[in-house]
Amino acid sequence: MELTPFHYTLYQVCKLSRSLYGLKQASRQWNAKLTTALLNVGFKQSNADPSLFTRGKDGDFFALLVYVDDILVASGRMALIQELKDLLNKAFKIKDLGALGYFLDIEASSSKDGMNICQRKYALDILNDAGFLDCKPIRTPMVPGSLLSPKDGTVLSDPSSYRRLIGRLLYLTATRPDITYVVHHLSQFVSAPTDKHMIAAHRVLRYIKGSPGQGLFYLAEASLNLKAFSDSDWASCAETRKSVTGYCIFIGASLVSWRSKKQATVSKSSSEAEYRALATTACELQWITSLLRDMHVSSANPAVVYCDNKSAIAIAENHVFHERTKHIDIDCHIIRERIT
Incomplete structure (x- = not known):
């Protein structure tokens, strides 16, 4: 009997016990593992921002902010930060980069007056x-x-x-x-x-x-009162005639949030465009309030919103104007609920 030769190659198949870089699920699995590890040591994940974790209160409070595998930690006590670093290093072998100076292409410099980014x-x-x-x-x-x-x-x-x-x-x-x-x-x-x-x-x-180095400065000593400025550019888009919403929100004298975005629908009047901008501003204020609450920061005064359109202010404050606003989405009336 004549034997026909065959060539075989042996392959070793390995079963992965953990996620690797490059896999589609790698970032999700890493985030799930890190979240579980933080929750197990007493951290609470913020509902407003899932990347924010907090623990303790008053003098023992500290916060942790996660971006993929980069982590920022803030606390008034270095002993708490060192304890956390030891826990993370034991679980993940972290690299300590020291005090905040450069993070995700953002430069930060601190002084007794505040922080500049x-x-x-x-x-x-x-x-x-x-x-x-x-x-x-x-x-x-x-x-x-x-x-x-x-x-x-x-x-x-x-x-x-x-x-x-x-x-x-x-x-x-x-x-x-x-x-x-x-x-x-x-x-x-x-x-x-x-x-x-x-x-x-x-x-x-x-x-x-x-001015390539222009940025934002956050005062170390300032009030924690929220104030917002809302405005709208009615029908400014020549192609679609949609309006542009613009707002900026301050905590004390520090700018923390701003936006300039075209509205989703066409507004029939400048008052409607301003009212939609007010509603968007109210939603952002509500989110910031929730975020501050997770960080145990509270203000004795309600947030103040500035608007330069009397008709929009009247619609927001007066429920009698229902005939004029039937065509406006129900979501826009969130500003009325926030005022109440």
């Missing part, structure tokens, strides 16, 4: 990659009164550079509220950007060149 290095990297490190700075991020549309200019043959630039500028708005409106306006055109859109984006870079 900015993204200077990140901003300079954007300017360097775009070739604008030696450009002449300007004083405004966009031409006053200019309105861009998807049909302006000639479509770029390679839109990837525009998309990358806008994506990086969007992250820069984490500490630069002064460019939030124009960057979000430019982000509407990432699907088919034109040369005029790119020119407008380059103007933002020239504006950043004038």
